[in-house]
Structures are given as C-alpha cells and as structure tokens.
Amino acid sequence: MTTGAYQPSMLDFATGDGIAGDGAGLGPLVGALRRHELSRGAWVDHLPGWVRGSDAVLGILLDEVDWQAERRRMYDGVVDVPRLLRWYSGTEPLPHPVLGTARERLTRHYAAELGEPFVTAGMCLYRDGRDSVAWHGDTIGRSAREDTMVAIVSFGSPRPLLLRPRGGGPSLRFPLGHGDLIVMGGSCQRTWEHAVPKTSRAVGPRVSVQFRPAGVA
Numbered sequence: 530m531t532t533g534a535y536q537p538s539m540l541d542f543a544t545g546d547g548i549a550g551d552g553a554g555l556g557p558l559v560g561a562l563r564r565h566e567l568s569r570g571a572w573v574d575h576l577p578g579w580v581r582g583s584d585a586v587l588g589i590l591l592d593e594v595d596w597q598a599e600r601r602r603m604y605d606g607v608v609d610v611p612r613l614l615r616w617y618s619g620t621e622p623l624p625h626p627v628l629g630t631a632r633e634r635l636t637r638h639y640a641a642e643l644g645e646p647f648v649t650a651g652m653c654l655y656r657d658g659r660d661s662v663a664w665h666g667d668t669i670g671r672s673a674r675e676d677t678m679v680a681i682v683s684f685g686s687p688r689p690l691l692l693r694p695r696g697g698g699p700s701l702r703f704p705l706g707h708g709d710l711i712v713m714g715g716s717c718q719r720t721w722e723h724a725v726p727k728t729s730r731a732v733g734p735r736v737s738v739q740f741r742p743a744g745v746a
Contacts, residue, residue, distance in 0.1 A: 548626055548630050549582075549585070549586075549625065551582065552582045552585065553580065553583065553585045553586050553625070554580075554581050554582060554627065555579060555580060555581065556576075556578065556580075556581055558579075559638070561576050562575070562576045562710075563576070565701070567694075567715075568694060569694075569720040570715045570716040570720070571713075571714075571716045571720050572714050572715045572717065573692065573701075573713055573714070574710075574712040575703055575710070575711050575712075576709070576710040576711075577707075577709045577710075578707060578708050579682065579709065580631070580682060580708030580710075581708065582708075583684050583707050583708030584684075586627055587684040587685050587736060590624060590654075590684060590736045591654075591734060591736070594615050594624050594652065594654075595615065596614070596615055596654050597613060597615060599614055611659065611661050611662075611727075612655050612656070612660040612661070613653070613654040613660075614651070614653055614654075615651075615652040616649065616650075616652070617649060617650040618649060619648035619649060628650065631682055631740070632647050632650065632740050635647055635680045639678060639680075639712070642714060643678050643714075647678075647740040647741060647742060648742055648743040649741050649742075649743065650738055650739065650741075651738075652736060652737065652738050652739070653736070653737045653739075654734060654735075654736050655688060655737070656734055657731075657733070658727060658729060658730055658731070658732045659727055661725050662725045664693070665722055665723070665724070666695065666717075666718040666721065666722050667679050667739075667741065675719075676714075676716050676718070676719065677718055678713065678714040679712070679718065679739055679740070679741050680710065680711075680712045680713075680740040680741075681705070681711050681737055681740075682708065682709070682710050682738045683706050683707075683708070683711075683737050684706065684707070684708060684735065684736045684737075684738070685706050685733060685735040685736055686706050687705060687706030687707065687709070687735070688704070688705065688725050688735050689703065689704050689705070689725070689726070690702075690704075690705050690711060690724075690725055691703075691723060691724050692713075692721050693721065693722055694720065694721055694722075695719070695720050695721055705735075705737070
C-alpha cells in the first residue's frame with residue numbers, strides 16, 4: 530500500500546518483552562498508566578509508547594492488512610468514509626502477534642472494571658491529514674445507560690485524539706502514535722465524544738487499533 534511519507538520515531542526502540550521475531554513488545558501497564566478523571570463518571574487512561582518497536586508493527590499493518598474503503602449515507606447523498614477500515618472478530622487472527630498479546634493483557638489489567646473481555650479489533654488507517662473521524666461515542670449495541678470500555682493503540686505519525694463532553698464544551702487533546710495507548714472507560718462512551726480532526730500539516734500514515742468487548746461498535 531502506498532501512503533505518504535512517514536517519519537519514524539527516534540525513541541521507538543524495540544526494548545519491550547520481545548513478543549515477536551521483529552523485536553516488537555509491550556512495556557508495563559501497572560505503575561505506568563496515567564488516569565485522567567473526567568466529568569459524569571468518565572475517565573481516560575493514557576500511556577505513551579506502550580508498544581516498543583512499534584514501527585515494525587506499523588510496517589505489517591500497512592503492507593499486509595486488506596484495508597477496505599467504505600461509503601456511507603450522509604444527509605441526501607453517499608460519501609466516501611475519510612479513512613480505510615478493517616474489522617477483526619474475536620476468532621480471526623490479528624495481523625501481528627503483539628496485537629493479540631496486547632488485547633489479552635488489557636483484558637487482564639482491566640478485568641475488575643471491564644467485567645468482560647476485549648474481543649473485537651477495529652482498525653482505521655489515516656493515510657494523511659485529509660483522513661479523519663467525526664465526533665462520536667462507541668455506543669452501538671449497548672443501551673443508553675450501559676457503560677463500556679474501548680482501548681486504542683496507535684501506530685505511525687501522531688494525530689490528536691480530541692475528547693469533549695457530549696453536547697459540547699472544552700476539549701482535551703491526546704496526540705497518539707508510535708505505540709501509544711489510550712483507554713476510555715466509565716461513562717466515557719455515553720457522556721463524552723471523541724474525534725480525530727483533519728489537518729493541513731504534512732503527516733504520514735497512522736493506524737489506530739481499537740479493542741472492544743463483543744457487541745460494541
């Protein structure tokens with residue numbers, strides 16, 4: 530797959546636990562995650578550089594994933610979704626072993642708060658600054674009063690993930706790329722929204738991997 534120019538991180542060393550033959554691995558979660566308490570029972574955990582050797586993972590994701598372009602109805606027409614997509618069920622092997630291990634470790638770490646395992650993996654490829662995702666919350670398949678958790682690991686050129694209270698208000702900004710982890714929990718999907726805005730800056734490709742429990746989209 531051809532994408533824009535990508536600038537590897539000078540800090541992205543393969544110094545994790547060597548899950549894969551290419552040296553990619555994971556750093557610790559305990560004592561490393563930083564929690565940000567939000568309003569109305571929402572929270573966000575953030576850990577920069579959780580995946581060590583993330584550029585090796587990015588190469589596999591760019592070259593070996595069968596990315597799909599989708600079109601969706603909007604207002605009175607049908608438009609291209611401004612990013613490429615790939616969805617993995619819980620039974621389909623993920624394209625790099627570090628992703629499967631990441632899903633397992635996140636499930637164990639958040640077992641008490643999650644109450645169920647992370648199962649699916651949705652992937653988005655932001656090819657350049659023109660690709661984006663609008664404000665939304667991941668609530669499909671859940672009741673309006675049911676909380677869920679979404680964990681996102683990002684690879685490639687950092688792009689800001691913005692969060693704001695549902696209905697509007699000041700936003701928070703988390704630049705995510707190069708193996709960074711963010712976990713949105715509590716009421717976050719119901720009471721807050723998140724987005725990845727377009728940018729006019731020259732940026733290379735970024736892949737976002739979203740782990741969710743079954744029935745959440």
